[in-house]
Amino acid sequence: MPIVTLTTDFGHSDYYVGAMKGAILRVAPTAQLIDISHQIPPQDILAAAFTLRHAACEFPPGTTHLAVVDPGVGTQRRPLAFKADDQTWVGPDNGLFSFILDRAEGSIHEIDRKDLCAPQQSSTFHGRDIFAPIAAHLCDGLDLSEIGPAITNPIRLNEISPHKSPDQIEGQIIHVDCFGNLVSNITASDIEPWESALRIRFGSHALSKIKKAYADVATGEPLALIGSANFLEISVNGGNAAQRFGLNRRAPIIIEKLP
Template structure:
């Protein structure tokens, strides 16, 4: 075990491992073996299996709320054991550790990489012969712990050009004079359907959402419609979402990830249901 450093930063943990198996606990155990004083915060472990786009979205919405220097460890890794790189990235808010598969491309679009390295130094791995199927345990978790304990990112491996990092090809929203077309990019615990249309498109406008042949009024709060009715609004995350007041939009409307929707701009006196 390497000597602990005095710096004790936070480590956040995001994965698609769920809570039925011991994988998350094993990664926390590895982190504690490196430095038991580190605080680990679970962001989420219910990312749909191998869905890098959802993981990317969750990171975008979580990282701004953590202190400077936080190490964000994310393991949604369908390419584990392949030629995809294992990386660590330094950016203005802290560090990112995980696979180079686009999972960090949302964060880095907002806060560009300062330094990025491929994790080629086995001194900071759990073992010099890591599992072909569990880099989260054998590479990413120990590296994150060492980073959070004060190890320099340059010590972790070979520096690589940040421009070479994989960018995830996510669906973009498209605007015309009368509408914005997008898709559902996330479904939260309450069944709210979060689109990829940011708040800026609907600010100071009257609008509604059309999806699966249904017109839904754009409002400000859930209680702006009767109990049980569908509503479109901007959620706390800053994206247009569809909800049901007191209900579950995902279950009631049978709308799923990546389904298409359209925000329609209305005249001041025009009714969304007209």
């Protein structure tokens, strides 16, 4: 039974998610539909990219991931599909797949097969009329080469990678989870060579050690650690770091190498 996941900013109060699922099942009635999240903040491409990176990798080979966070719907932005990690990805070309594109296997294709999409297409609901039918056809065995021409310049978000110099890494907060943990775009491998002598600066605060677990500090104390996403995060044991420090996404976080 083929798996199709859905990630959107549609929420659950409207008909949008149900309509997309119906469009998939009309083409691929045996598909198993799995919701990753429909609570992405509206039009927040970075949040969707982060969610896809860390949830999709847990699915088995052959999964098709359909993602629609699409503030440019109805414009000239391209619809695309590609393979990475033995999985298929379908959605708008707006940076949504920035964490995934470097692992693309073969060509990235622009979707250009109107005959495979809805006969009448709304300019405001490509999720239902273009992406859902294409995802269904792909999960049902259609080859990527059949959906449209290959492209070489998909859009990538600048925020996903920190800026590195010999003695400093300039990153930023890219995610705040439901516990208020501040997740950066700095990976464990980025800081591993410096781990024994570094300073982590965020807002007007600084830390000098990377802990292994939240309980390595007293309740209410801040800490830095490598979280489950393998990114450096700032946390408060038993508390909310975002509220404690007044920081949110895109706030800078600086790693300094000490002598």
